[in-house]
């Protein structure tokens with residue numbers, strides 16, 4: 001808690017006109033603004049003096065809780081020492097430290113980190129790495145990329161091409177050519193109210209064999225999936241599904257990319273989803289929890305074999321014609337180092353695992369509440385799916401979002417699914433307040 005009360009932190013409303021907000025109904029928002037003016041630990045404070053529990057860790061990112069003093073201190077110290085240094089042909093020490101810390105946490109064999117500024121950039125970078133990897137090996141016909149229906153891989157052209165959420169795609173033309181999609185794995189008639197991984201559906205990975213049969217393996221560069229899909233509404237991989245994808249990729253020389261932008265850094269009570277599920281991909285995309293949401297940063301983590309393949313041209317020549325002005329930015333790197341230290345020193349990843357049962361029981365207590373058709377969970381992620389109002393998809397969940405906000409809890413909704421992804425510091429009383437608030441909002445629905 002800040003020293004000041006929430007009322008004291010209330011601020012004057014700024015002029016809202018010029019800002020074009022992302023993924024937001026701008027006109028509605030500007031008539032009904034909700035501004036967060038400060039945050040600490042599990043809580044956010046608003047312009048009009050409310051205290052809210054943050055049940056989604058910002059946007060699945062503030063894993064260490066808001067404004068952690070050690071991370072804040074590291075960012076301040078870095079800003080005073082080195083604001084920026086050229087990212088190409090020059091560098092700075094902190095980013096090397098961060099690469100070592102991240103790869104030390106990663107599954108065995110994942111030994112290299114390439115830094116970017118967001119999850120979307122991580123995805124586009126990983127797709128480019130996969131294409132270039134095959135080309136360097138003389139396999140230049142491997143250009144096809146395989147995503148999955150309902151997948152979310154950010155908003156770059158690569159990410160929306162392999163992604164599978166229609167509103168994110170349909171306005172933007174033809175996107176990348178040569179992309180195909182696996183079927184999604186969500187099936188309520190088989191898997192409703194699963195706790196942890198659903199039992200039914202590992203065979204859905206076999207559709208990759210059909211895609212290979214259609215296009216031929218020699219044309220396919222990579223498969224990209226979220227090990228646990230978040231933004232589409234928390235879809236868990238059926239037990240055995242990811243291993244089956246791994247096996248089929250290995251059989252056909254296809255690279256496997258796990259998009260761990262939300263699942264990395266403790267969200268599933270393990271360092272990565274890959275480590276929790278015991279399936280190691282060739283490339284892992286990350287962002288969000290890397291800096292606990294404090295400074296924008298993402299990373300692509302690569303197997304040694306991929307890095308080594310690039311390191312074959314003449315020494316001194318650029319090996320990968322890709323990078324961003326702000327790749328490995330000093331402030332982000334300092335925030336990342338401090339964040340990973342905090343996870344370790346405070347045992348937050350183990351804590352997430354130890355709280356999983358409590359969150360699970362609390363979430364599943366919502367079974368039987370009005371309009372609830374499914375509850376599912378793993379690690380510090382949960383979802384409550386609602387029956388949509390006929391002809392008005394998303395409206396029911398949006399009513400719950402607004403009511404919960406008024407009652408002091410920030411939830412996230414996508415379609416008619418309510419998602420929970422609290423900071424890993426969440427305690428029993430926060431879980432109780434989150435769930436009881438949602439329960440009361442569901443009961444208040446008309």
Ligand SMILES: Cc1ncc(COP(=O)(O)O)c(C=O)c1O
Nearest residue numbers: 118119120152153154259261262
């Ligand atoms: C799995 C996944 N990939 C990529 C992204 C895009 O990340 P960003 O919004 O940082 O570009 C997200 C964002 O939620 C995500 O969940």
